[in-house]
Amino acid sequence: MSMRKLLVLLLFVGGPVLYLSRRRDERRERVHLYYDDGSMVTLEDGAPEAERLLAVARSAL
Amino acid sequence: MDAASALADLTEISSQVEAAVVLDDAGAVVASTIDDAERSARLARAALDLLDAAGKRLEQGGRSLTQLEAALREGSVFVAREEGRSIVATTSAEPTSGLVFYDLKTCLRSLAQPEQSEPARPKRRTAKTKVSEIGDVDA
DSSP: OOHHHHHHHHHHHHHHHHHHHHHHHHTSOEEEEEETTSOEEEEEBTBHHHHHHHHHHHHHO | OOHHHHHHHHHHHOSSEEEEEEEOTTSOEEEESOSOHHHHHHHHHHHHHHHHHHHHHHOOTTOOEEEEEEEOSSOEEEEEEETTEEEEEEEOSSOOHHHHHHHHHHHHHHHHSOOOOSOOOOOHHHHHHHHHHHHHHHO
């Protein structure tokens, strides 16, 4: 297989995989905390602090 | 601006906000876009719980929490606070967080501004002048 065909194959397979992976990351549950000093902390789903906060948020929706 | 008008402006400006509640510094509901008082109170309670839980665990080194977003698959909950007042809002899934926070902060700041509906009162000096004029007439 020529190098060109390999690159085309990578583009057609890797592109959608990368896109779907990013979409999945975007849809993950998380909490963003913003502080007065301009800093921000993100708590990903699965972190102990996030679980509690997400449960409270879920009750509000 | 009063809280109800500020919330009306918010929902008009931000199509992403589904419901919003303004709380005072004691955590009491000041105004809400939700007609159901029980649901408003539940959203307010959730906001206070979120601020409390996030603050207790994560406020360190003198910094304090000003706003938070809890992003769930079914929607997001935003809380912002400024000068004692807080606002909590719910949105649909995957909102534009920056815009929602901007709109919430704008709403809070509009509450902090003094009412401008009343016409400006005349200065005290003018009133005194009138009184003295009347006095002159009587004399």
